[in-house]
Amino acid sequence: MNDIVRANAAGTSAGTGSVADPVADIALLLEGTYPYVRGGVSSWVHQIITGLPEIKFAVIFIGGERKMYGPAQYQFPPNVTHVETHYLLNQDKPLKPNARKGDRRAFSEMDELHAHMRQSSTMPVEKMTKAFSRLGSAGGISHEDFLYSEASWDYITRQYRERCTEPSFVAYFWAIRAMHAPLFVLADIAAGLPPVRAVHAISTGYAGLLGAMIRLRRNIPFVLTEHGIYTKERKIDLAQATWIQDHNDDVCNTLHDEMGYIRGLWIRFYEQIGRMAYAQASPIVSLYEGNRLRQIADGAAAEKTLVITNGIDLQRYRVAFEKRGEKIPPVLGLIGRVVPIKDIKTFIRTLRMLVNERPDAEGWIAGPEDEDPSYVNECKELAASLGLQDHVKFMGFQNVLEILPQLGLMVLTSISEALPLVVLEAFASGVPCIATDVGSCRELIEGNSEEDRALGAAGSVVFIADPEGTAKAALELLNDTARWHAAQQAGFERVKRYYDDKLMFSSYRNLYVKALDSVPDAAKPVKVA
Structure with missing residues (x-):
């Protein structure tokens, strides 16, 4: 750590634990x-x-x-x-x-806790309190005991023999270490x-x-x-993770029940720590x-x-709304991190199909590019291979208030979202949206209640990984001025009334x-x- x-503000450093107030x-x-x-x-x-x-x-x-x-x-x-x-x-x-015996009583208590987790049963508060109050300290399982003690070795090898179905012991051993090591850091923070x-x-x-x-x-x-x-997003990440070696390469990168044991073990780990958070x-x-x-x-x-x-602060985006010109810009904007969960590649493929019908169309990708550099390079290479050098712009992080007035449509091609702020920002700035049917995107665009839906659609909802459908939806809005303005008005009224x-x-x-x-x-x- x-x-x-x-x-x-009082001049006290963290970690002392000596501050009364x-x-x-x-x-x-x-x-x-x-x-x-x-x-x-x-x-x-x-x-x-x-x-x-x-x-x-x-x-x-x-x-x-x-x-x-x-x-x-x-x-x-x-x-x-x-x-x-x-x-x-x-x-x-x-x-x-260093050689050490370890506290077998503490490992036995951990075994009981794990048993409750596997059964998805309610974990007794007193057992959780005991486990987490002692974790990383004397009377419980210290970090040194977890790494080097005989009690830890015996526990891990027994769990491997009783439960592990297919990987080598080496793969299982290091997976268990990787899962549990951060818990000792958390215990120190707490x-x-x-x-x-x-x-x-x-x-x-x-x-x-x-x-x-x-x-x-x-x-x-x-x-x-x-x-x-969180658990849903981690499942998506883990299903695609190449650092986990499945015993059967044919089932790698999937979410179905035949995935390898280690991949499934990681997923169950995140499910269980999610349940612990919900419980408390x-x-x-x-x-x-x-x-x-x-x-x-x-x-x-x-x-x-x-x-x-x-x-969102509606007043903040009023300036962006007032900067808009009379014409509808043939510009599709994707504002967000350049990472796989945003499915930037589908956005790029959408532009290829759109440009075939609207040669003046552009796609602006405005967001940080430092989180997954290899994916950023793949996206840029894809744009180049599709001949979109003059149509797709990777702009990096930008001030959205400057970008929004220049867009004709906001586009989210994500494979997972919750309630994206960028959609609300677009609506407040007078930009209709096209988004995949994930998270709350449908209710943001089409409405959540009878009264809300009466405002009309503020754009279009499309399938995940569907560049053809996304391009078609963009064309329908860009080529129909009346429909575009109706979507603009619906989005503006929706965000003002409910968000x-x-x-x-x-x-x-x-x-x-x-x-x-x-x-x-x-x-x-x-x-x-």
Whole structure:
């Protein structure tokens, strides 16, 4: 782990645990997003912090490796009073191998916890409290015991013999190590976090598990918001992951039941840590009804779930709307990270088909290109191979307020979304949208209720990975002025009526007030006998 700490407003460094007064009201637990990576989730986090200036926030960032992240992309507002940065895969002081027996009682307790997980049964709170309060310390399983003890070796080899169906022991052994090593980093973060009144994780995964650990250790409120469904997105990533070697190459890169054991083991791991987060969090927030139902299907208690939609500052985008010219620009914009989940290649293929009918058409790809450089190169090579050098522009990160007035259509070809802010931004700027039928895109474009649907369609919904259908939808809007203006009006009215950020701020203000009012008078770490 590498822990970089910015002193809080009172001049106290993180990790001391000696501050009587909280360093913040809410600690935001952020995995791979704000403040180091731009994107919809990071924009939302910054929006929440700036929109609730009366709340003091601590920012706890969790990343993979330090080299994956550059400098901070956002300037912290004054109400950010504490910041920590942690890397799950970095070791400042690598542990040296040393022979040790290990605590077999602690491994036995872990075995019981794993048994509950495999049965997808409710995990007893006292067992979870005991496991996570002791993790990484004396009386539990220390990091050294996990890596080098006889008890750990015996446990792993027994699990391999009893449960593993096909890979070599070496593959199984290193998979188990890779899965569990970050948990000790999380345990250190939970133990060293200075006093806060509540925590708010913006995903399940490692951030959500950290929230569960803090909840169990300190008995303070834990709020969870999911933009996308973390476990679903990890399944997509893992199905395509080439670093996992399946025993049968024919089933690699699929999501069906015949995938290899190690790939399935990783998927089950993320499912289970998601269930742990759901078990400890309250409330559990999603951005739209479809994701709320998915959370329940994945193990969240229905009575703890609620929907709070995204919102935007309408006044901020009025300038973009007023800059629009009278003509409809034959420009398709894709604003987002250049990564596989955004399916940039389908956007490029869409342009190839569109240009055949509209030689004046252009496609602008405006978003960060540093997350997956190999994929960026593949996309640029595809554009060149299709003869689109003069029609597709890779623009990198841009100010959306400058880009939006120049677009005729906003296009999302993503294979997974939640409630994309960029669609709301486009609507507020007078740009109709074409989007794949993922997340809340259909209800954003077509409406969510009878009253909402009466406003009309603000664009078109298309199939995933369908460049022909996407190009056809673009042509129908670009070539029909009346239809385009009707879509523009529908989108503008929809965002004004249902997605004003004042509604979102009010909802989160009430949520935080309720959480903070429930904080025990003396919230202290839970003591486990």
